[in-house]
Amino acid sequence: MSTDLGGHVVAGSSDWPIKTVALKKLLLDTENVRIRADITDQDEILSYLFMHEEVLDLLRDIARDGYFDNEQPMVVAAGDQFIVLEGNRRVSSLKALAEPDRIPSHAQRIRAAAARAEDQDFPKRIRVMVAPDRSAALQVIARLHTRNPKKRWIREQQAMFYYDRIREGETLEDLRREFPAEPNIRDFIVVGQMMELLRTAMASNADAIEFIDSAKFSITTFEYLYDSMTFRDAVGMEVVDGIVRIPGRDAQFLHRLFNQIRIDMQTNRINTRKIRVNTDAHRDYVESLVAIASGLKSTHDEANPAQEEAPPTNQNSGGSDDSAIPDDDAEHSEASEEANSPADDSSHTEADGPSDSAGENAGDDSVTTEDAQGTHTGSDTDESTSAPDGQADAASPDRGKQRYDQKLDVAGMYLSLTGAGIRIRWDELRVINVRTLPNATFDVIRTFIECAIKEYFSEAGDPVLHPQGGNHPVQLKHCLDHLDTRLGTDPTVRNGILRLKSKQTSNAADYYSSAVALNDSNHEPDAVFTYDHVNQLWAQIKPLVKQLIAGPPSVNQIL
Numbered sequence: 001m002s003t004d005l006g007g008h009v010v011a012g013s014s015d016w017p018i019k020t021v022a023l024k025k026l027l028l029d030t031e032n033v034r035i036r037a038d039i040t041d042q043d044e045i046l047s048y049l050f051m052h053e054e055v056l057d058l059l060r061d062i063a064r065d066g067y068f069d070n071e072q073p074m075v076v077a078a079g080d081q082f083i084v085l086e087g088n089r090r091v092s093s094l095k096a097l098a099e100p101d102r103i104p105s106h107a108q109r110i111r112a113a114a115a116r117a118e119d120q121d122f123p124k125r126i127r128v129m130v131a132p133d134r135s136a137a138l139q140v141i142a143r144l145h146t147r148n149p150k151k152r153w154i155r156e157q158q159a160m161f162y163y164d165r166i167r168e169g170e171t172l173e174d175l176r177r178e179f180p181a182e183p184n185i186r187d188f189i190v191v192g193q194m195m196e197l198l199r200t201a202m203a204s205n206a207d208a209i210e211f212i213d214s215a216k217f218s219i220t221t222f223e224y225l226y227d228s229m230t231f232r233d234a235v236g237m238e239v240v241d242g243i244v245r246i247p248g249r250d251a252q253f254l255h256r257l258f259n260q261i262r263i264d265m266q267t268n269r270i271n272t273r274k275i276r277v278n279t280d281a282h283r284d285y286v287e288s289l290v291a292i293a294s295g296l297k298s299t300h301d302e303a304n305p306a307q308e309e310a311p312p313t314n315q316n317s318g319g320s321d322d323s324a325i326p327d328d329d330a331e332h333s334e335a336s337e338e339a340n341s342p343a344d345d346s347s348h349t350e351a352d353g354p355s356d357s358a359g360e361n362a363g364d365d366s367v368t369t370e371d372a373q374g375t376h377t378g379s380d381t382d383e384s385t386s387a388p389d390g391q392a393d394a395a396s397p398d399r400g401k402q403r404y405d406q407k408l409d410v411a412g413m414y415l416s417l418t419g420a421g422i423r424i425r426w427d428e429l430r431v432i433n434v435r436t437l438p439n440a441t442f443d444v445i446r447t448f449i450e451c452a453i454k455e456y457f458s459e460a461g462d463p464v465l466h467p468q469g470g471n472h473p474v475q476l477k478h479c480l481d482h483l484d485t486r487l488g489t490d491p492t493v494r495n496g497i498l499r500l501k502s503k504q505t506s507n508a509a510d511y512y513s514s515a516v517a518l519n520d521s522n523h524e525p526d527a528v529f530t531y532d533h534v535n536q537l538w539a540q541i542k543p544l545v546k547q548l549i550a551g552p553p554s555v556n557q558i559l
Helices: 042-052 057-066 088-098 107-115 134-147 153-168 171-176 185-201 206-212 219-226 229-235 251-266 280-293 327-340 420-431 438-459 475-488 490-503 513-523 531-549
Strands: 018-022 025-029 075-077 081-086 125-130 239-242 243-245
Touching: 025 042, 042 057, 042 088, 042 125, 057 088, 057 107, 057 420, 075 134, 081 125, 081 134, 088 531, 107 490, 125 475, 134 327, 153 171, 153 185, 153 438, 171 185, 185 243, 185 251, 206 327, 219 229, 219 251, 229 280, 243 490, 251 280, 420 438, 438 531, 475 490, 475 513, 490 513
Parallel strands: 025 081, 075 125
Antiparallel strands: 018 125, 075 081, 239 243
């Protein structure tokens, strides 16, 4: 057994041989998820990596600091050569330093970086770890790029890694056994299939493919759309055991559907803020989208013949009907409400996610699609369920805030903690029905915060202990004190600690994330919490929870 940079045990690689190999014998991997499938020429791969994967920055680091081989690239033999399965960016940097002209677009900057190097004798031969075959290396590679301080694969790259395994004949259960530490495999498989459907529909349109492959394409927006039950029901999309099916729809329908989605994303007609799930604007947009895909009209602005004779929905004199607002006005109204609503941008951030197009937040790109039983667990409303009396509806003062009608908003949150208990609790937290079980949800959130802190520091090698030692039970207070001592200078952690330790009760908005409310939920029979209260608690402490479940970067950075 061996350990990676984060101190995690990596199984199966300890007895793989280390060899010293000439750079010219190392081939960049055409199946690397960072590289587009249609790029197979080695020089084209080099150029692509420099254009899209920040290899120039790595090259400059190597030129300035030297090449360190404490972390050997992982390769597999291919005749008298070797394919680089892990370490393509490092190998690309060394190849470029040796032959700058192979990357014409960056040749001048590569030479400049090399000229500034104190030692310009860059290695022509490097040590590599030789895996017995490609499949044996997959677990190690996946762990390196989804859990450690490597350059994390963007969401589509992670998705294609797992979806490629499905295309090779593995099942969802096979992958769960093979990669037990990854809780989002099902979601990744769905992302991979939807991206394949999109690319297939756009295969003959070079401009569309260029947009999809660019940083302007927001996979967050794409997921946000297809993950909603409104979209799935209208299109006829099914997800069973992670496999996407759209029965009864022909190739023309799918081409028109995905082409219009691409156009709407490219023109910024849709993004995660403009058309939010569970709104009239979202439902109207999906209805228009399906009409276009069905050939009933050619653009959103063209009337749908099937509905031209429909009577107006609002017959009340003197009243107003929000659903009658034209699309542009509805979007403007939503944007205005959001601009004036209390700050809750924490639900839209993801440091490692792909960059969205201008005007969009780069986050919330993790949309839960299904629970363990294969049912949808996204943020969509069960439209047959009305809001209980006394709870927030469309007329509430918080209407402009991001609202999730049944499930907690876990967008952009990744569970990297590996303990079995915390993973089970995370699965339960993601699927609990907030509207029908608000008090249970409130209590589960409190428990989850305590367990997440304990698991975080346990994995960091610095477990939370009771101040008196022995077998005294460790409580939430001890966890918060431990967190404060270790990470209290971090702004997100500090804000969360101040909220969770607060004992004030005068400000209702802050009460629900305070120590008083959390203790009341456990010990006071008369303390009853509503759906709105749960939303307030979660919005205020989500940034801290998100940071905790991402796991410790390394023990040395914490202690």
